[in-house]
Amino acid sequence: MDYPQLGAWLADQNQQANTLLALVCWIALGLALYCLIRKIRPALADRIVANLPVLYCVLASVLMLVTR
């Protein structure tokens, strides 16, 4: 059976799944980087943790602009 609009929908679903995968990869990378910083520059790691909500707000704002 022929579904003229199905291809576009599947592509959209695929893109959403890929966006989520990309987010997971970036956050995993961020966490790995944080662990490294904690080993070599503990003071900087503490500052990152202290400013986590601010960092989050910046990141969330950027994402909201991008995905608007």
Added chain:
Amino acid sequence: MKTFRLPDWAKLAILAGLLRSLLIARENLWFDEAFCYWIINPGSNFWAAIRGDDHPPLWYLIEAAVTRLLGLSELTMRLPAMLAGVGCVLLVWAIARELFGRRVGLTAGIIAALLPASVYFGQDARMYSFLAFCVLLMVYALIARRQALYVLAGIGAVYTHNVGVLFVLAIGLAYAIERRAWRALLPSLLIALAWLPWAGEALAAVGKTRASFWAPPLSIGGVLYPGLLDTMGWRLANIVQAPIAIILILLSLIAGWQVLAWRRQPKTFTLLAATVGGPLLLVFFCLTISNVWVYRALYPAALGLCVLWAYTLQSLQGEIGRNVRLLFAVALGIGLLGHYIPQHPRPDVVSWLAPIRSGWQAGDVIYYLNAVDAIQFQLYAGLPFALRPTPDNLLAVSAQSREAFGLTEIPLRATGARRAWVSFGSNPFTTRAELDYVQGLMSYPRIVISQADQTTLYLVEIGGRFDRTVTP
């Protein structure tokens, strides 16, 4: 003076009950719920309808019993899911408390109570809340070493949803590994034995699903997606989805890292089997046998995730713990708000029907172009209707189901009606044949009554003089 303090389970039951009963009957039944209505409707052939569907009968039997007792309405149809939802919260609390103590138990219970998808499933007249209840009860029963309860819950799971079989397999194997004894598989074998009478139907359902289903091809991102949908739901405004996903991913990655240390705690294996094992088995099934990636059926795993999150939130110390808890609380709050003020609500069927009711004349008919529209709208319409003859399609409303529901399929001219109200909603599953049919309808005298989103309501003159008393 001794003050009366509510026990934790009572506080959680009240919180979960309040959130799930709030606005429970506000929205009309959407397609899947309406499908359930048609199955349990006294006018339908119940067992023929069950055989026409892909799901086992237990949930429909529960719905039928409750609605026979209390009457048919949105509230009564969603009531069993609400009660199962409260039960799920209590089981999440009990499992976490048994494994990690009171603080983690209470945190896990609160998360499960507030989780937007948990509230959604607790207000949805579908089987997922009850499936999660059965799966969590299996986990709890094994942790509490109550094997008879495990068998009972397992039978409940496999007769509620076919994916329940995979959860039984995962949890049963995990229990055998935990106990390091083959004998520990015995209770699961009893469940398998009880499932045998339904096994043929379940395998047939896989075949049917393989032949016609809407699941996109599986990808790594697609495998991860239920982790977001089954926790935060799908009613959130698009703009906040990614920011909330960040918090969940962050917490889940930290939790995943901590869980690696649980390999020395065999009692956690059954919980991990429900949280990770079940979904992995479904991935394996999709890759090797048939792509049936039904993310709603993985909702029990999302509730298992609540325990992992609670453990992590309680174990993170100092400033990082405070900040992660704060971010997670914000995510839950926004998610819950998104549930009650949704960007993607269930369709407002009653409003859709309003112009038909106001313009209705004797001799009219509502003509549905596909079974999906008929199932969703006709239960609220209660007006003469007919359904365009359609072959089985991707949305899998089988000919057997249509017949069991008494959905009469006749060509438009054969209805004998003078005027037909035709709704056409374009969606990804609209067939070319349906588009061509709508094009053909344009040759009749017609007026457009309303247009909303991608749905158009036409009034079509079939024979005689066209009545223009209805104004668009």
